[in-house]
Each structure stands twice: as structure tokens, then as C-alpha cells.
Amino acid sequence: MPPKNAQDTRRDNFSAQVVKILAERSGGKCAICRAPTWGPNDCAFKATNIGQAAHITAAAPNGPRYDPTMKPEKRRSALNGMWLCGNCHQKIDKNVGEYPVKRLQDLKKQAEDDAKKELGVAAAKPKSFSDDSPITIATSASAIMEIRKAKSMLQDSIQTRDTNSQAEDFLEEIKYISVADHDYLPAVGTELLQYYWLLVNYDSKQTTWLQIVRLLKEVADAYHTTMTQDDVDTMCTIVMYMITNKTKDGNMTYQSATVFLTNLARQLKNRKDITNTAQDELNTVKANTGPKRGTRTRHGGKDTIDGGDDSGDDSDGDEAYKYPAVDESHDSNEWVYLSAMCDLVELGDEERRQKEVSLENEGYITYVI
Structure with missing residues (x-):
């Protein structure tokens, strides 16, 4: 006779046939991030698989999204499964509130619909990929x-x-x-x-953030014609975090991040299939921007730049914070400027000041309130 808690310890696992069906119905791609999950192995007689068959409602009690009313036959069937990469599998099980049953079912359906449309259709080659360098x-x-x-x-x-x-x-x-x-x-x-x-x-070191801005530029240049809405939003989240959380010595990071955001908004301008979050965030920055040019003077005990829109009382130093601005008249030289700002970090104080003066003469502000 089975123990009383046999029901609590039993798992309704997928059979090998169900796992195969789930993988094939998704076209071998993760149903969430759409990353390919199989391909050649170094051994000519093997293939590499990084995909997993995931339960939508858990295979056993106390698991994520477990449904006690579901019959075991259905729980271990393809109806209750979806094909995911290992990373997304962990994500849905650790964030149940973000991934309820209905959302997972919708994601699965969308992935399978996409796979059906892609059957027999040659994939379009992104513009950033060269013909003589095959994608594998x-x-x-x-x-x-x-x-x-x-x-x-x-x-x-x-x-x-x-x-x-x-x-x-x-x-x-x-x-x-x-x-x-x-x-x-x-x-x-x-x-x-x-x-x-x-x-x-x-x-939060400035040197680290500057390197990340450069790396973000590489990703944007390579994938701005193909990146998803989630990718765009993540990129903007990173940049806006830098802009709004800069440290005292983070002026160069701030300027570089703003230049990057300007360029990203321009790269996404003609994308009709996504929301140009970069432009939205750039508008937010512009709405809170200080003057682009001016003479440094003292206001309320602080260094500022004449011509700004100070909404506070100068007598007590309560000024409305304004983001510093990047001079957009230099659009064609944005990345030349970005490189110059990044290089400043490696220079000594005297050399850095000379470089800053040179940039200021061109209309850029390297000093931030």
C-alpha cells in the first residue's frame, strides 16, 4: 500500500515524446526570449541543446502555479508545457507573480504561431551582418x-x-x-x-560606467534594426540610471550617456514596430535641461551657468535641479565627443583640465552642477 503522502511526493513529469513535441512546436526557440536552443556540437556526431521543457502549472504540489484540480494526465501532457531556455525557465519559476498561467499560455501560443509562420521561410539577414561572415x-x-x-x-x-x-x-x-x-x-x-x-x-565607478556606455553603443550599432522592445527598454533603463544616479565625479559619464541616448533615439527613428523609448527618455532629459552655454557664476552659494532656468531662491541656495545639456549642434561629431569624454578619465588633473577647456570652446559643458 502506498504511503499516505504519496500524492505529495509524486511528480507528473513529461515523457520523452512530450519533450520532443514541445521543442519542435516552438521551432527549437525559447518561447520567451526566442533564443535558439539547439545547434551543432564540437563533436560531428552530436548536437548541443540548451532548451528545457517547462511545466506551466507545476508538476508537483508546492511548485510554482500548481493546480490541484488538474488531472495528472493533463498536467504531464504537452498542453501544460512550453519550451524555454534554462535562463527563462528559472525566471518564470522564481517570479510567479510576473508569470501567471494565463501569461505563459499566451507566450507559448505566440511562440508557436511565430514558428508556424517561419516554416519554409528564409530568415531575413540583418543589415549589420556581412555576407562573408555566416551566422551560426x-x-x-x-x-x-x-x-x-x-x-x-x-x-x-x-x-x-x-x-x-x-x-x-x-x-x-x-x-x-x-x-x-x-x-x-x-x-x-x-x-x-x-x-x-x-x-x-x-x-558605480565612473570608469566602469564609461566602459559600459561604449559596450552599449556596440550593441545598439549591431542590433538597432532587429532589437526587441524589451531590449530597447533595458538599454534605456541602464542609461537613465546612469543619468539620474551619477556621482560627484560622474560628469563625463552623464554627458556620454546623454550623447548615447540621443544617438539611439535617432537609430530607432524609423522603426515602426516598436516604441522609441529612447526618444521618450531623451525628451524627459531635455525637459529638465540646464543651459548649453554660458559663463560660470555663483548662485545661492553654488557654481552654476548663467542663462539657466533657476526656480529656487538664490538667497538660500534652493535651486531646482536641472540636468546639464549636450550641445546638439554637434550631432555629426557625437561619437568623437563621446570618445574624448571617455579618454578624460585616464588623464591627470592638469591634462584633463586642458582637454575640458578644449571641449568647452566647442560648445560642450564638461562641468555639471
Whole structure:
């Protein structure tokens, strides 16, 4: 006779046939991030698979979204499953509130509908990919796995408040994954953005943030014609976090991030399939922008620049904070300016001041209130 708690310990696992059906119905792609989950292995007689069959309602009691009214036959059938990459599988099970049953069912249906439409249709080649550099699923899958390993180590450092690890070490972990030099699938860009967001929260040093701005530019240049709405939103979240959380010595980071946001908004201008979040955020920055040019004077005990819109009382120093501005008359030289701002970080005080004066003469403000 089975023990009384047999029902509590039983798992309604998928059969091998159900797992195969779920993978094939999604076209071998994750139903959430749409990353390819299988491809060639180094061994000519094997294939690499990073996908998993996930239960929509849990296979056993106390699991995520478990439905006690569902019959075991249905619980272990393809109706209750979806094909995901390992990362998204963990995400839906750890964030049940964000991924209820109805949302997962909708995501599964959308993924299978997309797979049906793609049957027999050659994939369009993104403009950033050259004809003589073929895209391979294996290369992209390998890059994704390496990013996720690095992300796992970074998350461990964040959770344990490890002060011995340096941001430079985590950037070193993925230095060879350059979307500027390799023809990776867009899913690699998605993984990199998630990694950069963690890194920005882990380390607020100006040198780290400037490096991340440069890396964001690489992702934007490679994928601005193909990136998803989530990718655009993540990118804007990172940049706006830099803009609104700059430290005292973060003036160059602020200017560089604003220049990047301006360029990203322009790159997405003709995309009709997504919302240009970059332009929306840029409008927010402009609405709170101080003067672009002027003479430095004292107001309310603070250095400021004449011509600004001070809504506070100068006598007590209560001024409305204004974001500093980037002079948009220099659009064609934006990335030349960005590089100059980044290079300032490596210079000594005297050399830096000379460079700042040169930039100011061109109309840019390198000093921020």
C-alpha cells in the first residue's frame, strides 16, 4: 500500500515524446526570449541543446502555479508545457507573480504561431551582418552560455556583498564576446544587456560606467534594426540610471550617456514596430535641461551657468535641479565627443583640465552642477 503522502511526493513529469513535441512546436526557440536552443556540437556526431521543457502549472504540489484540480494526465501532457531556455525557465519559476498561467499560455501560443509562420521561410539577414561572415547558431549559443556563467558569478558577488571582486574582472569574463566583431544572433545582445544592467548596479565607478556606455553603443550599432522592445527598454533603463544616479565625479559619464541616448533615439527613428523609448527618455532629459552655454557664476552659494532656468531662491541656495545639456549642434561629431569624454578619465588633473577647456570652446559643458 502506498504511503499516505504519496500524492505529495509524486511528480507528473513529461515523457520523452512530450519533450520532443514541445521543442519542435516552438521551432527549437525559447518561447520567451526566442533564443535558439539547439545547434551543432564540437563533436560531428552530436548536437548541443540548451532548451528545457517547462511545466506551466507545476508538476508537483508546492511548485510554482500548481493546480490541484488538474488531472495528472493533463498536467504531464504537452498542453501544460512550453519550451524555454534554462535562463527563462528559472525566471518564470522564481517570479510567479510576473508569470501567471494565463501569461505563459499566451507566450507559448505566440511562440508557436511565430514558428508556424517561419516554416519554409528564409530568415531575413540583418543589415549589420556581412555576407562573408555566416551566422551560426553554435557560435551564438556558446556566447550565451559564457555570458550566463559570468552573470551567475556576478549575481553571487552581489548577493554575498563580495568586495574583493572588481567590475574589471567581470568585464574581462566576456571581453571576447564582441558584437562589433562577430556575427552573433540578436539573442546574444539581449543577454549582454541583462549582464550590463547587473554590472551598473554592482559598481558605480565612473570608469566602469564609461566602459559600459561604449559596450552599449556596440550593441545598439549591431542590433538597432532587429532589437526587441524589451531590449530597447533595458538599454534605456541602464542609461537613465546612469543619468539620474551619477556621482560627484560622474560628469563625463552623464554627458556620454546623454550623447548615447540621443544617438539611439535617432537609430530607432524609423522603426515602426516598436516604441522609441529612447526618444521618450531623451525628451524627459531635455525637459529638465540646464543651459548649453554660458559663463560660470555663483548662485545661492553654488557654481552654476548663467542663462539657466533657476526656480529656487538664490538667497538660500534652493535651486531646482536641472540636468546639464549636450550641445546638439554637434550631432555629426557625437561619437568623437563621446570618445574624448571617455579618454578624460585616464588623464591627470592638469591634462584633463586642458582637454575640458578644449571641449568647452566647442560648445560642450564638461562641468555639471
